[in-house]
Amino acid sequence: MKILIVEDDQRVAELIQRGLEEHGFIPTVAYDGLSGKKLALNNPYDLILTDIILPKIDGLDLCKQIREIQPDTPILILTALGTTDDKVEGFDAGADDYLVKPFEMRELLVRIRALLKRQHSHQNTMGFLLKFADLELNLHTKLVKRNGSEINLTPKEFKLLEYMMQNPDRVLSRIEIAEKVWDTHFDTGTNFIDVYINYLRKKIDKDFDKKLIHTKSGMGFILKAE
Template sequence: MNILIIEDDLRVAELIQRGLTEHGFSSSLAYDGLSGKKLALQHDYDLVITDVILPKMDGLDLCKEIRQTKPDLPIIMLTALGTTDDKIEGFDAGADDYLVKPFEMRELLVRIRALLKRNNKSSQHTGFIIRYSDLEMNLHSKLVKRSNKDISLTPKEFKLLEYMLQNPERVLSRAEIAEKVWDTHFDTGTNFIDVYINYLRKKIDKDFDNKLIHTKSGMGFILKAE
């Protein structure tokens, strides 16, 4: 497995690289956003680890650029900014996971392995279309339509809706969504899931009389045509 590390703090970058090497990973280093973007797009990496605050191009813009060309490349963001809004901004830019500094190397390794495992599984399911009621999702093209109307979703919104489409008419608890969509590293004490459910409602249900996303008080959420 080959991992790209984009981090302008030389000490932190070398600590991460040393930890990865000790656990059998190959890695490359970039110390600014533009160099990281060039490496990410020119070479085949299994995963990218990037800081948010970088010279020449910040990690959020870098993540968006990578996502345009390599939508399935796992990305972990590292940052000292740990508020709910900061994390949502990172996820909306296309990050798969978000780790707040300072962190332990073993925690980073757990997240890396979880993302690599999930990415290997999801690669077996590309090219399929999931439908429920008048809602349609193409897992290959990443397009979502409702009644033939295109719906634009962020990467995290897409993953959340994908899981709901794969489990229609079944109540999904916040803990289950945290585990399946955020790979168990999601802090269920925050309101992340409710924020993203509200994002989906505005895009999926707002312009339609038949609402599909429902809240079951005290239990979770359900995708159901009522």
Template sequence: MFNLLIVEDDERIAALVKRGLEEHGYTVTVAYDGISGRKLALNNAFDLIITDIVLPKMDGLDLCREIRSEKPGIPIIMLTALGTTDDKVEGFDAGADDYLVKPFEFRELHVRIRALLKRQNSNKNTQGFLLKYADLEMNLHTKIVKRNNKEISLTPKELNLLQYMMQNPERVLSRVEIAEDVWATTFDTGTNFIDVYINYLRKKIDRDFDTKLIHTRPGLGFIFKKG
């Protein structure tokens, strides 16, 4: 049985989501403002957190950052009425694993929850803790990334994207695959947030090195390979 936290100031939405999740066997705790949500999140063992962005006392972005700094491994889904590419990037930069725009169907939220919990359990069961490709390495336990022994600072979402690419080297990864496997969401052709994060990674992983590892395949997607 999974233990979930909902941080949502709209009592009607919170009650609907709570009831739906409990019907599927989850244990659900609700907080109605960011400060209460932070206290519950940091003092209890939750398997996943769902938070609105616009909250009283502390907004969901700051809440996400504080949770992520203390508990980097816990999956976080953001709920919001804001759906532009910039809004999504801001949410992912704060540390969210997924982003769902209101209004949404409960069924879609449940699919996202199951995908993140499945990925979380898969990561826990990963046998090898050190990924290596060319002169790049990632420690899955410490989340430290180095290239040519130089440490590189990445956000949680950049780490997830790089991990996925390092685990799938030398094959073309479509935007649809990346959206589903890294963001646990359906790729929206109206946004370019995947390209935004690919560019973020390029600046940190490739820009200062002669050998480039992240390459674009026009019309197809991206490939992680030497040269």
């Protein structure tokens, strides 16, 4: 499970980071709101922890901006601001939970696991919707959108993108793609996988600065946000 920590106090951030690593999580730290926003919107995190008082973008605005693009990612606010009004403001900004500093690591872990369990249950009921960065694929309606704009794909292009979105951040070889998407053994004398990757790249990446489909020379292809 990948967790983003947005915390400007380096000591606190490192304590949380170590605590999460000890329990098998993969944490990433951002020390200001702007860096946190960039990481959150360009990488698939299972959960986001954020302080409220942050440089560049405060935690409340960060919650709101993330929510506009990623309405389902769990967000937990960690802050010294503990009045009822502060909590209401945090929830109104889009936070799923709110923990006041100082806190015990055990309680933070309980909160995190509860949010992840709830999110997993939600994903099981919403399993027809695949999301990666600002890309969205609906298995029921067969609609694909990037940053809210609809993209028209052929059935094979759709199936190829579906497989890549089910396996993000992993290099997929041409042989694997041929077997899983086309249900055929790869003929090394043809380049039909490369052709379809290029078709897909033109539709998914061409009009966007942030490229999602990347080639790993000699190995295959990978869907990742850079």
